[in-house]
Amino acid sequence: MGRTVVVLGGGISGLAASYHLIRASCPPKVVLVEGSKRLGGWIRSVRGPDGAIFELGPRGIRPAGALGARTLLMVSELGLDSQVLPVRGDHPAAQNRFLYVGGALHALPSGIRGLLRPSPPFSKPLFWAGLRELTTPRGKDPDETVHSFAQRRLGPEVASLAMDSLCRGVFAGNSRELSIRSCFPSLFQAEQTHRSILLGLLLGAGRSPQPDSALIRQARAERWSQWSLRGGLETLPQALNTYLTSRGVSILKGQPVCGLSLQAGGRWKVSLGHSSLEADHIISAVPASVLSKLLPTEAAPLARALSTITAVSVAVVNLQYQGARLPVQGFGHLVPSSEDPGILGIVYDSVAFPEHDGSPPGLRLTVMLGGSWLQMLEAKGCVLSQELFQQKAEKAAATQLGLKEPPSHCLVHLHKNSIPQYTLGHWQKLESATQFLAAQKLPLTLAGASYEGVAVNDCIESGRQAAVQVLGIEPNS
């Protein structure tokens, strides 16, 4: 009888793991168990009354690098090429990004000329930060906070404005707590290997082998900065669902896993409330903190390590305005914590993906709220009403973008514990988890945003890697 692999969690990581398992030349029996009634996890696209598409989670996927190319390959294999909406390199959403500092929007400099010119809110041209970076010696610590790393190499302004904002934009987190080694591994590696981030970027880490397809070549030729799908990004998990079902994967929805136990013979028993499943191997693609509560007592050291990988909440407010215009054209702007502890940034969705505007087209924006402001409210046990987030978001759109009229449509969602935080020393937690799994020979593989990257591409890759590990060979892709 063939092996049974149970995949826990039907977010993009669990779907990608199942996809790569079932494409093997001799695939195991695959059962995907999802606790909620729908697949996709944080990837969720909803349609407004006028047909506009609002993304409640991720809104763009980067095509760059080997991981970006692998995701595009999967998109082609799923037959979604004609659905892809690219943001080409010459588009304002690819070229312009802004910081909101001192009550004004500032374009981030791009290109060599931009680095030589004064570029407020920075007091000096960023060329000087580059010069400092080239002459700064290599750090000696095995890990460092993003803030400390950036301050040491690029100076206090870049650390407290640019890197602070970047950490808020990507992780909704605090640069003084997040780890450079785990959050921005390419910067950490560049310093380790080349002594300098800039030298590392110039000399490159050596191109890893990349897959090839017509879509990947098009993305490269047109220098795409990101892409979405015509029906919204949720089309991707929906297409994976159809594909997996057609290949015989059993998908159980609305069935939260409530416990895992090891049986004689080393097989798993996966408890689902009133029923259970047996598995030869488990791929866990649920958050680390969830898995930590499911593990049996034999795996207590692993559960302890996983329970320390926490996540923060983000409130996503989608706004739509009729007849309104933005003061600038670009991807959006980020807000450093010194400017506003609660507003992380605003994405100008209509600029990147006007195809998602409804009929008649209305201006769509997404205000992301979180940071220390939200953490404090959560810690105090305050009532987190939709009105609170809506008011704060509308005020930010009015003050930061001049959109003073009330929006015609608004969606508010609080995504609790949605973004894992790779805090200082995260790599040690991963190492202790890996060592425990190897030493105990537990038939369990970890995947998902909790470990090595929160971007959709990272999550898909974590699912692929988990499948490779379970199969012991590269799957057919």
Ligand SMILES: Cc1cc2nc3c(=O)[nH]c(=O)nc-3n(C[C@H](O)[C@H](O)[C@H](O)COP(=O)(O)OP(=O)(O)OC[C@H]3O[C@@H](n4cnc5c(N)ncnc54)[C@H](O)[C@@H]3O)c2cc1C
């Ligand atoms: C607001 C927001 C905006 C983002 N923007 C971007 C972006 O623009 N670009 C980008 O690349 N990335 C973005 N990300 C990050 C990215 O979307 C996520 O990191 C990624 O979708 C996480 O996927 P996952 O499968 O690892 O986890 P999840 O999506 O969390 O999936 C885990 C699944 O496990 C299920 N589950 C939980 N407990 C159980 C249980 N006991 N039993 C069974 N199932 C269970 C959950 O219901 C869920 O479906 C964003 C994230 C958020 C929250």
